[in-house]
Amino acid sequence: MxxxxxxxxxxxxxxxxxxxxxxxxxxxxxxxxxxxxxxxxxxxTILQIVDPACGEGALLQAASDELKRVGSPAESVHFTGYDIDPVAIHRAGSLVGNSSDVGAQLQVADALDRxxxxxxxxxxxxxxxxxxxxxxxxxxxxxxxxxxxxxxxxxxxxxxxxxxxxxxxxxxxxxxxxxxxxxxxxxxxxxxxxxxxxxxxxxxxxxxxxxxxxxxxxxxxxxxxxxxxxxxxxxxxxxxxxxxxxxxxxxxxxxxxxxxxxxxxxxxxxxxSCERFSLLEQHGDVQKLGNIATIVSGASGFTAAAMRPFVKSRNNVAAEEKGSYLPFLVSGQIDRYQLDHARGRFQNVYYDEPVLDVTQARLTLKKRELYRSQKLVVSGMSQQLEVALDEVGCALAVQVFAIWKSALDLRYLLAILNSSLMHAIFIERYAAKRLAADYFSINLAQLAELPIVVPRSDDRTAMGKYQRLILLAERRLSCDLEASRSLKQQIEHAIDEAVFELYGISSADQEVVRRGSPQASSSLDRQLRAA
Ligand SMILES: C[S@@+](CC[C@H](N)C(=O)[O-])C[C@H]1O[C@@H](n2cnc3c(N)ncnc32)[C@H](O)[C@@H]1O
Missing domain, CATH: 3.40.50.150 (Vaccinia Virus protein VP39)
Incomplete structure (x- = not known):
């Protein structure tokens, strides 16, 4: 066994x-x-079919069956199978070779060897x-x-x-x-x-x-x-x-x-998928996020294991050491719009208010500057885009991304990135990288490609929409962890509507996005395809 x-x-x-x-x-x-x-x-007169890595011949057998079902277009069919595994070739021989009137040549060979x-x-x-x-x-x-x-x-x-x-x-x-x-x-x-x-x-x-x-x-x-x-x-x-x-x-x-x-x-x-939103980039005022802001990985150059000795619960830091530590964010502490500093799991260990020693020699000056700066933080592993504003200056774990040095107000980007439209775009483009339980592993390149409307400063209407999103983001940010769900939903709904208007999304497409909001995400693809 x-x-x-x-x-x-x-x-x-x-x-x-x-x-x-x-x-x-x-x-x-x-x-x-x-x-x-x-x-x-x-x-x-002879139809020639090959599987260059045929294993036990499942594909050749299926082709033979299908030809019998639909009728072979040729007078005869010749099957060839290669594999590096002699045992598999032997088994394929008894399956395909003996199966019928078809000719089969099965051979041990490395198909990559020309x-x-x-x-x-x-x-x-x-x-x-x-x-x-x-x-x-x-x-x-x-x-x-x-x-x-x-x-x-x-x-x-x-x-x-x-x-x-x-x-x-x-x-x-x-x-x-x-x-x-x-x-x-x-x-x-x-x-x-x-x-x-x-x-x-x-x-x-x-x-x-x-x-x-x-x-x-x-x-x-x-x-x-x-x-x-x-x-x-x-x-x-x-x-x-x-x-x-x-x-x-x-x-x-x-x-x-x-x-x-x-x-x-x-x-x-x-x-x-059918790229409902692929034309967005052709909109004159849309740029890739990577051209607007700097996007970096929270702990590039570090492995999680190398960071671990420098992580503690806040209570375990001696008073005289406090200045060396910054709050430490792991992916699971990042929700949409808010950070949960209270408890974090890092490398399978739970910490109360995790903090990281940022004076350690391996941290570059650039990383220290990043950690102490105001920035957007993005969870690297989630079921939807989850972006929060780090106003206090936090150190970041692996699988957390930071968006900083932005030409646009971070609160504007925050509202757009957390909107239902961005979720729909993300699913549409990167569904191929979905992991188990509908989790996405998000990477820098994907974030950098997200389409962002950049308002022109001489366009008063566009600037009005820009300011409105900043205001809405501020209202949403002012909801603390205890704020009622319905209040948060109300503000997020207003943000979604403002983002639709900003991107000029048709009402039919808005409906598709709404029905496919994270709460009902599986219906999104169905809708996209049915449309
Ligand atoms: C994923 S299995 C698929 C087998 C079969 N085609 C099927 O569909 O059931 C891949 C097969 O490739 C064979 N293989 C791996 N490297 C190979 C190579 N360089 N040349 C030929 N076969 C190779 C393995 O032995 C294995 O049988």
């Missing part, structure tokens, strides 16, 4: 998680449909590649191997994950005009390391994206996958990508479809 658990763990670490049958069927179905739409095979699979191209490439982060890869593969990946693969950039190399390799293995059906983590849409990979995909025709990020499809693996169907051919101008969402694990045929121009998919980031 224990042995099996160890084996499972080792397989998981190596990115070996076989595709469940329902998902394999879906991938085969949409990929073969795209192949037919692409007119393949026209004059081909010499091992040379001069071969296929009509259809299906793959659920291994997902292995660079951290795990460094433990598993030699330095030379990783250097070779970096040298040989354009997509091996930054802190890459092995699956991006497979995307690149699959695109090479498909014949011009052919189809790649890939099951990859939906973070391919958002991660910086995947920029080069997104560029390679966008050089071809992105036929379909199926967002499965709401479903936990893989047992034991915390991965939210998506399906990409890519045709190896440059996208015609005006090409629209079919973006579909599946929410019901029990019924994968229930899909909500939107057609999104491929030109809207940038290499910087893909939104897997």
């Amino acid at each position: 224990k042995q099996r658990a160890i084996e499972r763990r080792a397989r998981h670490d190596a990115g070996v998680v076989y595709t469940p049958a329902t998902l394999a069927r879906l991938l085969a179905e949409v990929s073969l449909a795209a192949l037919h739409q692409a007119g393949i095979p026209k004059d081909r 010499a091992a699979i040379a001069n071969q191209q296929f009509d259809l490439v299906l793959s659920n590649p291994p997902y292995v982060s660079i951290r795990r890869l460094t433990q598993q593969a030699s330095r030379e191997k990783i250097d070779a990946y970096k040298r040989d693969y354009q997509s091996a950039c930054g802190c890459f994950d092995l699956y991006v190399l497979f995307v690149e390799r699959c695109l090479e293995l498909v014949k011009p005009g052919g189809i790649c059906g890939l099951l990859v983590p939906s973070r391919i849409a958002a991660m910086k390391y995947a920029t080069a990979c997104r560029r390679l995909v966008l050089e071809q025709t992105l036929v379909e994206v199926i967002d499965l990020s709401k479903l936990m499809m893989f047992r034991g693996a915390k991965v939210y996958p998506c399906i990409l169907v890519i045709r190896r051919a440059p996208a015609p101008s005006e090409h629209r990508v079919r973006v579909t969402h599946i929410e019901d694990r029990a019924d994968l045929s229930q899909r909500v479809l939107t057609l999104v121009p491929q030109s809207r998919f940038s290499t910087e980031r893909w939104s897997l």
Whole structure:
């Protein structure tokens, strides 16, 4: 029993998680449909299908079943499967090889080694590649191997994950005009390391994206996958990508479809939702938050463990030491508009009024200046954007971000960032990075991209709206922890309305945002898609 658990763990670490049958069927179905739409095979008598990391053959088997269901377009079909694992290849042999009249070639090979699979191209490439982060890869593969990946693969950039190399390799293995059906983590849409990979995909025709990020499809693996169907051919101008969402694990045929121009998919980031608010940036007075203020990580250069010896409960600080300590904020103490200084958990230890010794040598002057300054503080892990104003000057833990040195009044930014509109924009853009229990792990790059209306000083109406938001933020800030919920809600409602007006949001879109407010956030995506 224990042995099996160890084996499972080792397989998981190596990115070996076989595709469940329902998902394999879906991938085969949409990929073969795209192949037919692409007119393949026209004059081909043999249809060639490969899975370059086939494991026990789930995808090849699903393709074989689907071809039987819809009728094969070719006189014969030839299946090829490669894998580095001889045991998996053996099992795939008994599954696919014996299954029917189809021809199958199953071979132990490293698909990333171009010499091992040379001069071969296929009509259809299906793959659920291994997902292995660079951290795990460094433990598993030699330095030379990783250097070779970096040298040989354009997509091996930054802190890459092995699956991006497979995307690149699959695109090479498909014949011009052919189809790649890939099951990859939906973070391919958002991660910086995947920029080069997104560029390679966008050089071809992105036929379909199926967002499965709401479903936990893989047992034991915390991965939210998506399906990409890519045709190896440059996208015609005006090409629209079919973006579909599946929410019901029990019924994968229930899909909500939107057609999104491929030109809207940038290499910087893909939104897997329908980008209701993507046009905001084209509004002349909108700038990215990162251009308006400095956004920094609360404790960059520090690990939580290195900070720990310098954290205490306020009561434990001797009177003569008091000047060396500042209140210390951890992510959980930051709520919208307010800070709860009373109790904080840091590194699994609870502190009453946690404080940090800011005289410690490792703290740079810049950090000390940041801590003592007035700033906005943002919780790095929450279910919605939670931003508060730090007026007293607090030291910050890891997973807390600070917004300071702003060209605009911090209270103005505070109101906008805590508004329902910003929550909707955040969900729309970064749903791909959602963690368990609908928590978001927020990062600097995401914050820096948020669109902020910058009023022109010679525009009296715009300046009036600016001042009004500052006033409303002040009213909300004056509510202490004990203030009634309804009073807070009333002010926040007024802030939401003022933000809608500021951004010129149509009444239909306002309705969508209201229904999707954090309290009913799951309905937001549904509404966005239904609209
Ligand atoms: C996520 S599993 C998917 C297997 C199968 N395609 C499926 O959908 O069930 C990834 C597979 O990739 C294989 N693999 C890992 N690195 C490989 C490489 N360099 N070349 C070929 N296969 C590889 C693993 O052994 C594993 O079977």
